[in-house]
Amino acid sequence: MFQRVTHQSSIAGAQQRLQTSQARYTSALEQATSQRRVAKPSDDPAATGTAMAARSGQRAAEQYGRNINDAQLWLGTLDSSLSSATDLLLRVRDLTLQAANTGVHSQESRDAIAQEIGSLRQDLLGVANTTLLGRNVFAGTSAAAQAFAGEPPVAAPAPGAVLRRVGEGQSVRVDADGAALFGSGAGSLFTLLDGLAAEIRSGAPVGGRLAELDARRQTLLLGQADVGARYAAVGRAADALGESTALLESTRSAAEDIELAEAALNLSSRQLSYQAALSATSKVLNTSLMDYLS
Numbered sequence: 001m002f003q004r005v006t007h008q009s010s011i012a013g014a015q016q017r018l019q020t021s022q023a024r025y026t027s028a029l030e031q032a033t034s035q036r037r038v039a040k041p042s043d044d045p046a047a048t049g050t051a052m053a054a055r056s057g058q059r060a061a062e063q064y065g066r067n068i069n070d071a072q073l074w075l076g077t078l079d080s081s082l083s084s085a086t087d088l089l090l091r092v093r094d095l096t097l098q099a100a101n102t103g104v105h106s107q108e109s110r111d112a113i114a115q116e117i118g119s120l121r122q123d124l125l126g127v128a129n130t131t132l133l134g135r136n137v138f139a140g141t142s143a144a145a146q147a148f149a150g151e152p153p154v155a156a157p158a159p160g161a162v163l164r165r166v167g168e169g170q171s172v173r174v175d176a177d178g179a180a181l182f183g184s185g186a187g188s189l190f191t192l193l194d195g196l197a198a199e200i201r202s203g204a205p206v207g208g209r210l211a212e213l214d215a216r217r218q219t220l221l222l223g224q225a226d227v228g229a230r231y232a233a234v235g236r237a238a239d240a241l242g243e244s245t246a247l248l249e250s251t252r253s254a255a256e257d258i259e260l261a262e263a264a265l266n267l268s269s270r271q272l273s274y275q276a277a278l279s280a281t282s283k284v285l286n287t288s289l290m291d292y293l294s
Contacts, residue, residue, distance in 0.1 A: 047255040054252035063243045064167055068238045073162040074174035075231040080139055081130045082181075082224040088120050088127070089217045092193065093210065095120075099200045100207040107203075114197040121193040125153055128182045135162075138178030147178045152191045155179035166237040172230055181223045249286050 021285040099113050129146045130137050140158025141149035147156055158269065162175035184191045192212060199206050199212050 006027055041076055046256075049253040051252050054248050054255065056067065057248045058245070060168075061241060061248060064165070064237075064241050065245075067164045067243065067285045068166045070174055070236055071166055071174045072202060072231065072238075074132060074137060074162070074164070075227055075234065077132045078174075078227045079224060079231065080174050081127050082176075082220055082227060085124055085127045085182075086217055086220045086224065088124050089213060089220065090191075092117055092120050092196075093213045093217070096196060096200075096206055096209055096213060100205070100210070110200050114163070114200040117197045117200065121190055121197070123192055125176070125184075128153070128178055136174055136178075138181065140175050140177070141248065146185075148190075149187075152185050152188055152194070155182070155184035155188075164234075166234055167240060170237060172237070174230070176223055176227065181220060183216075192216065220242065 028265065095113050095117055099110065105113070125148060126237075128138055128148045136147040136156070137145065139156045141160045141162055142156045142158045144156035148154065149156065158175075158177065161173045163171045164174050165171045183191075185191070192209075196206060197207050199209070
């Protein structure tokens with residue numbers, strides 16, 4: 001069946017094709033200037049969903065990154081504190097070994113040794129009360145002003161451990177149990193040093209205290225080793241996060257972004273198509289009734 005094509009329908013068709021070509025050219029221009037394939041969800045719903053999921057993962061990764069930095073700060077502080085504590089206790093051992101040589105030291109010499117041990121005891125108490133950003137690193141989630149307070153120093157009760165989530169389903173403890181490391185009250189390291197200083201002043205034999213000091217130092221060394229293991233775990237989480245972050249960015253970029261060369265090629269092609277549509281439409285619009293009658 002013959003279908004008549006009127007001049008009016010030709011104009012309408014030309015205008016429709018021109019609008020379509022113009023829309024494609026505008027889209028290509030936006031892609032070239034923004035270097036993004038997807039400007040709005042309707043451009044590519046599937047790619048938009050992929051990009052949204054990637055961005056959600058990136059936001060979670062940013063939080064994990066902050067948690068990792070904080071965990072490293074806590075664990076680094078713990079490691080430094082325990083290193084200082086073991087060094088201080090080693091000095092106490094050396095002094096005790098000196099004092100164990102009975103009959104060699106004068107009262108003045110014994111008093112000097114006892115005084116230094118007393119000073120080291122205060123330094124150890126300061127280490128045990130180490131804080132980071134206003135928080136006690138040896139008192140868990142306790143809100144106490146100090147991890148150890150009173151005489152003899154008593155460890156503050158810790159309701160729970162301080163944890164940092166460093167990855168999906170992975171949390172790391174970043175504090176240390178002060179009571180387990182330094183003892184508490186009458187059974188604390190501080191009480192041991194008080195008694196040791198008193199015995200040295202009195203001239204009592206203190207050779208038997210060396211084994212106690214070694215045991216206490218070993219406890220601190222084991223605590224420091226545990227902190228080191230946790231620090232290494234956080235380091236591995238940081239490495240995994242770096243790989244995950246790179247993958248998420250690659251996924252987002254593949255869904256949303258467009259290569260400059262591809263964008264330039266698309267723009268050039270769409271521009272030529274638009275110019276051709278403009279030319280064709282102008283010819284249709286300029287055709288008059290006299291053109292058909294001639």
